[in-house]
Amino acid sequence: MFYNKELFKFTFKEQLVSRLGISVEEATAEDIYKILGSLIREYIGREWANTNFSYKEQKEKQVYYFSMEFLIGRLLGNNLLNLGMLKTVREGLQEMGWNLEDIEEQEPDAGLGNGGLGRLAACFLDSLASLGYAGHGCGIRYKYGLFEQKIINGHQVELPDDWLQKEYVWEERRADKRVEVRFWGNVEVSEENGRTIFKTVNYEKIWAVPYDVPIIGYGDSHVNTLRLWSAESAMDPSRIKVEVQNNYYNFLNYNRSVESISEFLYPDDSGYEGKLLRLKQQYFLCSAGLQSVLRTFEKLKLPYSELPEKVAIHINDTHPTLVIPELMRILIDDKGFGWDEAWELTTRTVSYTNHTLLSEALEKWPVKMVRDLLPRVYMIIEEINKRFCGMLLKRFPDRQDLVSQVAIIESGQLKMAHLAIVGSYSVNGVAKIHTELLKTNVMKPFYELFPERFNNKTNGITHRRWLMHANPELSEAICEAIGTDWIKHPHQLLGLKTFKDDPAFQDKIMNIKRGNKLRLAAYIKEKQGISVDPDSIFDVQVKRLHGYKRQLMNILHVMHLYNEIKDHPEADRIPRTFIFGAKAAPGYYLAKSIIKLINVVANVVNNDPQVSSKLKVLFLENYSVSLAEKIIPAANVSEQISTAGKEASGTGNMKFMMNGALTIGTLDGANVEMHEMLGDDNMFLFGLRAEEVLNYYQYGGYLAREVYKQDPRIKRVIDQLVSPGPFCCHEREFGMIYQSIMEHNDEFFVLRDFDSYTRTHASIDQVYLKPQEWVSKSIENIAHSGNFSSDCTINRYATDIWDIRPVRSSLHIRK
Numbered sequence: 001m002f003y004n005k006e007l008f009k010f011t012f013k014e015q016l017v018s019r020l021g022i023s024v025e026e027a028t029a030e031d032i033y034k035i036l037g038s039l040i041r042e043y044i045g046r047e048w049a050n051t052n053f054s055y056k057e058q059k060e061k062q063v064y065y066f067s068m069e070f071l072i073g074r075l076l077g078n079n080l081l082n083l084g085m086l087k088t089v090r091e092g093l094q095e096m097g098w099n100l101e102d103i104e105e106q107e108p109d110a111g112l113g114n115g116g117l118g119r120l121a122a123c124f125l126d127s128l129a130s131l132g133y134a135g136h137g138c139g140i141r142y143k144y145g146l147f148e149q150k151i152i153n154g155h156q157v158e159l160p161d162d163w164l165q166k167e168y169v170w171e172e173r174r175a176d177k178r179v180e181v182r183f184w185g186n187v188e189v190s191e192e193n194g195r196t197i198f199k200t201v202n203y204e205k206i207w208a209v210p211y212d213v214p215i216i217g218y219g220d221s222h223v224n225t226l227r228l229w230s231a232e233s234a235m236d237p238s239r240i241k242v243e244v245q246n247n248y249y250n251f252l253n254y255n256r257s258v259e260s261i262s263e264f265l266y267p268d269d270s271g272y273e274g275k276l277l278r279l280k281q282q283y284f285l286c287s288a289g290l291q292s293v294l295r296t297f298e299k300l301k302l303p304y305s306e307l308p309e310k311v312a313i314h315i316n317d318t319h320p321t322l323v324i325p326e327l328m329r330i331l332i333d334d335k336g337f338g339w340d341e342a343w344e345l346t347t348r349t350v351s352y353t354n355h356t357l358l359s360e361a362l363e364k365w366p367v368k369m370v371r372d373l374l375p376r377v378y379m380i381i382e383e384i385n386k387r388f389c390g391m392l393l394k395r396f397p398d399r400q401d402l403v404s405q406v407a408i409i410e411s412g413q414l415k416m417a418h419l420a421i422v423g424s425y426s427v428n429g430v431a432k433i434h435t436e437l438l439k440t441n442v443m444k445p446f447y448e449l450f451p452e453r454f455n456n457k458t459n460g461i462t463h464r465r466w467l468m469h470a471n472p473e474l475s476e477a478i479c480e481a482i483g484t485d486w487i488k489h490p491h492q493l494l495g496l497k498t499f500k501d502d503p504a505f506q507d508k509i510m511n512i513k514r515g516n517k518l519r520l521a522a523y524i525k526e527k528q529g530i531s532v533d534p535d536s537i538f539d540v541q542v543k544r545l546h547g548y549k550r551q552l553m554n555i556l557h558v559m560h561l562y563n564e565i566k567d568h569p570e571a572d573r574i575p576r577t578f579i580f581g582a583k584a585a586p587g588y589y590l591a592k593s594i595i596k597l598i599n600v601v602a603n604v605v606n607n608d609p610q611v612s613s614k615l616k617v618l619f620l621e622n623y624s625v626s627l628a629e630k631i632i633p634a635a636n637v638s639e640q641i642s643t644a645g646k647e648a649s650g651t652g653n654m655k656f657m658m659n660g661a662l663t664i665g666t667l668d669g670a671n672v673e674m675h676e677m678l679g680d681d682n683m684f685l686f687g688l689r690a691e692e693v694l695n696y697y698q699y700g701g702y703l704a705r706e707v708y709k710q711d712p713r714i715k716r717v718i719d720q721l722v723s724p725g726p727f728c729c730h731e732r733e734f735g736m737i738y739q740s741i742m743e744h745n746d747e748f749f750v751l752r753d754f755d756s757y758t759r760t761h762a763s764i765d766q767v768y769l770k771p772q773e774w775v776s777k778s779i780e781n782i783a784h785s786g787n788f789s790s791d792c793t794i795n796r797y798a799t800d801i802w803d804i805r806p807v808r809s810s811l812h813i814r815k
């Protein structure tokens, strides 16, 4: 159908008439998107069924990636790319008077994630399908994704992200595959034939209904499944009648409270306190997901003792840790296993990725909440804890200190990371430095107990979305230079190194970057009415707003540049455009105040005629996957400036590198590995190292006030936060930011790294003055970025953790 343009156009027009009763001339962009989406859905339907059939026939081991977040963004362009139909469809639409990019804009961003962790899950699904692995996603179909951000008067305002308002073309509701999830109740214990039986009574039951989204691999490969669960009321029809007659409003409230389980995605909040609804969401995912996994396994007609050979369950951070006690519960209560066998099967099935070193971000739940909501699951957690602590005391009889340090339940709290480590066979960090710090600091006692479980899997990003789709011109230029093998084998991008000093190739790369900058400039002009100079350095920091990511240091540096320009208006400068994009958690007031500061500085800088031709500042509203795809290809400089030891990996850093931006960064997360590949010449490093930061935390010795006193440039910008001047009208305006530095001693070492940061920025200017040198470094970055393709990452997970191999494609079987 889509194999040639004429056929495509014919089918397309026919569908417009038969489904919507309109001609191409009458159709709106939304009509075109819907018809195109449903055509693709229909087309891949058979491949989807074939993939599932061949998995079952061949009894392939299946991997299930359990995650509370899948930040997939838009699918239309990527699906066309992976199906090899991009050119046919683009040209066909063109001939019918439509531009594919405009049609893509019709699709809502599926924003079912906060940031890195959710986007990683989406990149992994793309790689799993493209490499032909039997790997699926299991998540929640939130009615509202991460909030939509509006900037009003410089402040962040949150609006609900009503992404399902219009029909979502990619999902398939599978009511026939719904499962029951149970909350609350009491556990009755009895003896039957010498066995203790646990029965939960008086529970509340609800339905989990799956919505399946096809995950289409690149080329002749597979269609895997992302299964997203939605909560629905499970009241019996007879009871509904009674309830409605008794009290209609109570009935409505009941329905609403059930549906609230999959209503919205919780924002990642540093000051988060355990909320019942979030715990319900986590158990809802685990219980529904597991039932569906085990149902598929049972179709193989194998004994449960083979579960670990046929199923791998991976948990994305601790959020789905309840799969561990829930699997134990099913094996013991429903399948009749004894504790030891159930424990062996569970711990050979589940593996866990840790994504954070921040101790305040480690999940803890009040015991009472878990015990009330999930009484039987809690009994099992207690038993796991009892046996684990018992084993420890036997091994180390006089180490009560160790036991309370690593216990799963301690001081009335359930520690999810401890449960995840004890209950799984593999624990991985997401970058070398992160894994090392896990082993030597945060999880040290666990590493000493279970050294064989710990391993590193450095994150990656899909080059299909972040290079081929987001930057088609660059992709094309790469193909012209080194052929197309890199698409299947991204490390072959290394072949570009031979071209880094080739003037013709350099020219091409520079022109492509300029084109991308012009496109972004046009977007900015349209959205904000501000003109930016496409010849200025586009210096970009886009990521969640968080203290440790240090957007504050970036904007203080901008304030310092402003002061310099005002002091020396005559001095020559290379024009810079600083671009920010960031959402702050709604309750994170300091972060929100930093957003306001960026907007205030932008307003001053952009409207000062003495300054605005040399310096511009933009805050782009509502940073999201689709906005990232516009911004990243246009960047010259990538800001990866977290306090060393705080950013587990970062993945934005990799996206910028792949698009030829040069990084200014600390030796943190995956920056460390970028530096190993690129060397000092192709990256701008600055600031404290992780050991130095740790030393300060441990032994003290850092006084932000001293730095403030000694460096007049720093004193000036810090004072400008709270005293009348260009950026501030009253003392209170940025008082919270001022206090975080001056009263709370600058937890993230902003002032400590400021001088080093400023000097490094100055050296960026010097390199930018020599375009050949700059572009050669840029090519070097692109050449090494193949190492960060999530294809490489997924291959490592597949061999080292999941023990799976690519499956022969269903297409190949049929051929």
Ligand code: 26Q
Residues within 6 Å of the ligand: 114, 115, 116, 117, 118, 120, 266, 267, 268, 269, 272, 278, 355, 356, 430, 459, 647, 648, 649, 650, 651, 669
């Ligand atoms: C927890 C409890 C309640 C509500 C929300 C949360 C929550 C939600 C999301 C906690 C954390 C997150 C997300 C964390 C995250 O994105 N971490 C990032 O993961 C990336 C992928 O590994 C890394 O590259 C980043 O370094 C890391 O910050």
